[in-house]
Amino acid sequence: MMQIPCPWCGPRNATEFRHHGPHAPRPDPATASAEEWRRYLYLRPNPYGPVEETWYHAAGCRRFVSVIRDTFTNATQWSEGGPR
Amino acid sequence: MTSTERRPQHSRRLPPQQGEVIDRNRVLEFSWNGRRRSGYEGDTIISALAAAGEDVFSRSFKYHRPRGVLTATMHDPGCMLQVDDEPNVRAAHRLLRAGMRVSSQNTWPSLHLDLKAATQLGGRFLAPGFYYKTFMWPRVLWPVYERVLRQFVHAGRVEPQTRGEVYEKRNAHTDVLVVGGGPAGMAAALSAVQTGARVMLVEEEHQLGGHLRWADPAAAADLARQVLEADGIEVLTNATVAARYDGNWCAVVQRDPEPGMPERILKTRTQSLVVAPGLIERPYVFAGNDLPGVMLSSAARRLIGLHAVAPGERAVVLTANPEGDAAVEDLRRAGIEVAQVVDARTGGDVLRARGRKRLQAVELADGTTVEADLLVTATGWTAPTSLLNMSGVVPNYVPQAARFLPGAQPGAGIYGTGGLVGDGELNQLQNHGAAVGSHAAQYALQQRHAIAATVPTSLPAGGHPNAGTAPPMSSLPIPQHPELFRSSTHGIVDFSEDVSSRDLQSAVREGYDSAELAKRYTTVTMGPSQGKLELVNALAVIAEANGKTIAETGATTWRPMYTSVTLGALAGRNYDPVRYSELQPWHESHGAVPLVAGQWIRPERYGDPLVEVNSVRQGVGIIDVTPIGKLDLRGPDVPKLLNQLYVNKWSRLAVGRVRYGVMCAEDGVVFDDGVTARLDEEHYVMSTTSSGAGAVWEWVEEWLQTMHPDWQVHVTPLTTAYTSINVAGPHSRRLLSRLTAGVDLSAEAFGYMQVRTGRVAGVDDSILWRIGFTGELSYEIHVPASYGLHVWEALLHAGEDLGVRPFGVEAQRVLRLEKGHLIIGQDTDGLTKAYSAGLDWAVKLDKDDFAGKPELVWQREQGAGPQLVAIQPVDPRTVPEEAAQIILPTGRIGGRITSSRHSPTLGRSICLGQVERALSDPGTVLKIRLTDGRTVEGTVMPQLAHVDPEGNRLNNDTLPEETVEYAAPVARGPVVVQGQRTSIDDWQVSASQSSAPLTLADVSPLAKISVRAAPDGPIAESMPTGFGRVSPSGDGRLVVGSGPGEWMVLAEPGERAAVLDELREVTQTAEEHASVVDLTHGRALFQLMGESAPDLLAAVCAIDLSDDMVSDGAALRTSMAGVVTDLIRYDRGGIRRYLLHCERSSGRYLHSTLLDAGRSSGVTESGYPVSGPVLNS
């Protein structure tokens, strides 16, 4: 089973986390066009290789953490940016 | 051979052999197809039968040909037998036990007279693709085909009354996992442990030693002794590493780990994986190669060397390698006549084996025929690259080695050694193994250091052995072996599936010319041996038929599992968390019908739900609504949060008020609803649906953590910190006022949609809000959970003269449907946006922003989506089923019924339904298609409420009454006390005390106060410890760093109020946003004490609890048996102790699960330790 490197708790089994998908910044709803908003809702990159994702450590520290995951090897590492 | 029945027992047993594993002093009696047999301790079932002179053990899958010993290992395809009530036992591996009832399977009427073997005569009847070709048409005949084919099924019997068995999974952690206990694996394990690593060595067979057990028994014994004596190597024999997954997470299958447990899976996380499984000998393909008496050289040597069984009397040996030559020596030493040695390296070959039930003669390529009852073949080896393959290594075919070798260097933490990766003398294999073991250990220790540095629970520094420098890792020479797969005749390739080389050739001719196609068409490699014996031969035959090389033909991918695993082991122990309210035992003892609602068990009804409805409409009823989600929200920015998450407005909610709110997801779909109360300036309690409680909490955290970290809000889930009771009905004010001194319930003082806090039946800190889900005057009271039963009983007692009675979830559903209140998830679905759910009144598009706003703006502009409406069937006796469809005049579906019931109040059927907008005007007559095919009519109503649309019943002018006498409040823990009771403070606890070496006690009465502040602010500075560690403070309290910026202060029961006051003082005077929440009643807290506690916890928890990772004084949160649980290591008097706490409603489940999982650890339940303080001595 994949391990997610939680910056607070250390590496933990992925089943302790909820996957919130690749980073998707929320557009300003006051100015976003319908297309931008729906891109935010439904479209995610699906690269073959590293992708920056958000995981919620639901069964641990309960922090939202940012992780770079390689979709080919499932190797994971901390991400400096993003929420944590 | 003649019938074996009159042969004396042990007729083929040899005199003692140097490396034999049998104990001749222990004779085991068993039965074989109903006849008495005996063997020795250490025998496998097959070695005992072979010693007794048996040759034939089963009949093959398709052609029912007699089958005997081929490999004499777990993977022997002809040696799958029925043992007692267990079918498909790998009998060449399973050890003999006294009293076993062993029988052959797939034979009818008997092993020796098998009528099904008649199919051999018409062999073409079962040609490749036979099922596809024969039984596809005509379809109507399938039942007939099925009945005939059923007779030919290749399997044993499962007795209907088979006895129950316990299976389980455990978590394990190691630095280096070595797969295979042969010379290379043992050398790797020894050097890894010398480097300072923890090592787990897994061997599939019953002894360490690998092929040395028969090739060099003294060397095998010496190495095995070193391994067994080494400190730090955990040796598992009769176990298989069946799979490797991401992050070196391996499934280790242990067979017979404990009495009564056939298999167990160890979910093993290892830093380094050393794959050293050795080699599997490959059968040779020629006519008659599956006849009993034809076997592999390793099988003959095993029988002689390990079990002292003569595999035959007169042998022919076909050899192409030194192991075959050694087999000749072994046979001769055992006194078996070797009639001829056929050396394949100099062009010798075998054409055909002849005989009926046992080999009688061998036809050679030089035209001679040799009489023999044993033909030993040594024509090549297959490398079981399975685990490396699962680690991303692609095996390559190497022609000069005549086998696949692991391809590119595996990544860090994955290593191969031994015969799998190359050839060599014993000392070369051992040196390679030792070098690999040392590298593996070094890598593992580096990883372990790195992890320890990131884990807040580990010891500050030191305690980790330092890796030295590993010797250089050379590679083993590439093996040299002639390519030998098939003679000039055709024979069996796949012994499990009865696929011959002729079948494969004809598949290629029919166009199934790639390995993947031929495999699926002929089922080659798809049987129990899963390619281990037959894959390379199959590829060779397909390559030959295509005129290509094996490398061009490719290899199929090895996937988990490497060996067969029982379904019981895969299922393991059942960990399905169940949640109970404090009142559930009362409900059960009062006849409640249980209702499973998600994880909750709730009372559906106590009697007739319609009677329960009437009692609420006419008098007063009470219902346990504890599962309703409750979140404590504190801080100056709570209104901003509420405005962001709810579609309606929250800026002006006054203290003492309650408001209903609806949440939408960002796509505008209705997500949850509930009421939120403002208790104080900066203190709110939000309620959610029962099923949405977890998701709403996560949603709130997501907004606070990722989008608005600047907002000062602390969220604490309180769902089961309170027992929630709805008191509903015209007499609810009269009833409740009898128990609430100090809270004025009069209509003027406590209006609709208001909240008060106060004392109910003597219980302080209760919350009361006046709302109306049922449509009646009603109060929802939330009392600290430990007092739930006390308050419930007080209500029933105080309301006896008013006819108060409990009502269940079903009555509540009828009541709310009469009132037209929707249930999210029932009357809405994953596409229902707010304007489709009749919530137009709630959506405030003039707010700057809220979750889902853009989608709702567009929905309103376009008027899109269906509409939720109330519907009354024209025939009042017809209750359309929920999900019944509403049909348009065109015949198209125009909606559906979402809720329907008979209304006892109206004496007619009532519904809610989603319909297309064109059908939503009041008075529209709808056609509703019932599941029985009938169509009935229903009328759209002007509003959602069927009963009392004006809301008059919510207000009545009953007067509050004087308070009555009630019993003194009693607090109870989450685990029902059995047996003798005693008291601690006002808690009722179990008096029984156990002095067993491992005990589990409910210590929930301890005070548990949560503190929240910035992880790096002034409060954090003033706390004695931070995240991941615990620290005792003065007065016997324990401060736990339970999360980033989160502390839990534990104290003895009598200390609760004092601790709470002190901490409130600290946070109120702090220069930062900080909050204190009393979770004493919201958490179940257990004490698990004893040195073997980690063994028990390994069954429910995946954390490495070793001393350097989770030392004394560590605190962490993880999942235990599926429940999010806080673990605190706080040893007492030198004895290992863990304090475990989880949200209260899961406490009963966690407690019973720990007792169950700990049965083999001898865990004993103990009462509250009343003799003195729990936290410090």
Ligand SMILES: [Zn+2]
């Ligand atoms: Zn974490």
